Amino acid sequence: MSSRQDQLHSYQFMVQRVVAALVMRDADPGRSPFRRAAGAALASVVVAAIGIGGAAIYGTVAGAGTPDWRDGRSVLVEKESGARYVYRDGALHPVPNHVSALLIVGPGAQTVLVSGRSIEGEPRGVPLGIADAPDALPDARRLTTAAWQVCSTSDARWAVLVGARATGAALADRAVLARHPEGALHLIWQARRHLLRDRDLVLAALGWTGERPLPVAAALLDALPAGPDLARVAGPVGEVFVVASQGGGRQYAVAVDGGLAPITQVQADLLLTDLDQAAPTPLSQGAFADRPKVASPFPAGLPATTPVLAAAGPVCGEVRDDSGVAEVRVEATVPRAGVTVEPGRAALVEAGAVHIVTDRGRRHAMSDREVPALLGYADVRPLRVPRAVLELVPAGATLDPSAARSPA
Numbered sequence: 001m002s003s004r005q006d007q008l009h010s011y012q013f014m015v016q017r018v019v020a021a022l023v024m025r026d027a028d029p030g031r032s033p034f035r036r037a038a039g040a041a042l043a044s045v046v047v048a049a050i051g052i053g054g055a056a057i058y059g060t061v062a063g064a065g066t067p068d069w070r071d072g073r074s075v076l077v078e079k080e081s082g083a084r085y086v087y088r089d090g091a092l093h094p095v096p097n098h099v100s101a102l103l104i105v106g107p108g109a110q111t112v113l114v115s116g117r118s119i120e121g122e123p124r125g126v127p128l129g130i131a132d133a134p135d136a137l138p139d140a141r142r143l144t145t146a147a148w149q150v151c152s153t154s155d156a157r158w159a160v161l162v163g164a165r166a167t168g169a170a171l172a173d174r175a176v177l178a179r180h181p182e183g184a185l186h187l188i189w190q191a192r193r194h195l196l197r198d199r200d201l202v203l204a205a206l207g208w209t210g211e212r213p214l215p216v217a218a219a220l221l222d223a224l225p226a227g228p229d230l231a232r233v234a235g236p237v238g239e240v241f242v243v244a245s246q247g248g249g250r251q252y253a254v255a256v257d258g259g260l261a262p263i264t265q266v267q268a269d270l271l272l273t274d275l276d277q278a279a280p281t282p283l284s285q286g287a288f289a290d291r292p293k294v295a296s297p298f299p300a301g302l303p304a305t306t307p308v309l310a311a312a313g314p315v316c317g318e319v320r321d322d323s324g325v326a327e328v329r330v331e332a333t334v335p336r337a338g339v340t341v342e343p344g345r346a347a348l349v350e351a352g353a354v355h356i357v358t359d360r361g362r363r364h365a366m367s368d369r370e371v372p373a374l375l376g377y378a379d380v381r382p383l384r385v386p387r388a389v390l391e392l393v394p395a396g397a398t399l400d401p402s403a404a405r406s407p408a
Helices: 004-024 033-065 098-105 199-206 218-223 265-275 285-290
Strands: 074-078 084-088 091-095 110-114 148-152 158-162 175-179 185-189 192-195 240-244 250-256 259-263 315-321 324-330 338-341 347-351 353-357 363-365
Touching: 074 098, 084 098, 091 098, 148 218, 158 218, 199 265, 218 315, 240 265, 240 285, 250 265, 259 265
Parallel strands: 074 110, 158 338
Antiparallel strands: 074 084, 084 091, 148 158, 148 315, 175 185, 185 192, 240 250, 250 259, 315 324, 347 353, 353 363
16 A cells, blocks of 8 residues: 555656646656756846846946036037037036137046937026137147248248248258348348348349349248348448468458458458459558458458359248247248148247147137146147247137136
């Protein structure tokens, strides 16, 4: 006779067969119908846990990386439209350009990209900013600190190449006989300009009467430091002498009150032409040594010998600092008249105030020496340039934080 335990096992076996037949359509399956379901349930629990944990971790990281743009240190850019805002006094204020936003926010500004829906309900304030400020500026690595080229084109128009490499041939000891737009003649020599004050006298003395002067832009001549004028000597002078040495050298001198004044070949030619003296009077070395010597009546800085005139062509002067042009080049390549800045670059320069010159060919003065840091240029040393050169660049609005915080 079977026990109650045997009867229980028999009942459980029967129930198991019935369930298997219903679930798996097989009354005698190879494994339990609940084993697969239990495994799937366990896998689902594990996947759900991983998903919840990942979402939590992402939320934490993403939340930490997204600044609170209501902290007053953010420039908001709307994804859909590109519109810019700053948050001040509990409201979003539209700004016309990124530079205005940086000036308003101040040090430590960061740009935050937001969706239009995320700021739909925020109060709007009046527009702020400087309408004529640059829309954007390059970072400090894209600023050029290279020298500028102030040029005269082939048709005598001025050009400024900001941060461009010099082209053409160095003038060196040669010279350019240049004509100012108003008609005056200048000799460009050793990165200086020398006015031919007594034009006919100088041209005849140096043998240049038949030379055709090169028309050049006034801006280039103005950028060159002025040297002494080429002109007849002031005051009374006497006979011009020449002393020939045994080595073939020639020393010129002119008789003045008190003795002999040593002069150069160019000065001798000017005096001979002015005095209508056919040729210098020969003087022995001993006689020259015995005569008392006095200072030359000519100013220093003129060519000692007649320079060779360079071929015509575009002329450029390289400006490396506020002392003016340091080197002159001829037959240079000038892309166009006006101001040229390489696209995507800018120049930080100083001529009294600090300015930023953008690739739009405009300069913007900065209201004080704290402004460069607001724009990310705290560690950039401005290039010093002459004021006359900087003023060739058309002026834009001054970059002033106070003006930027005022209604546009």
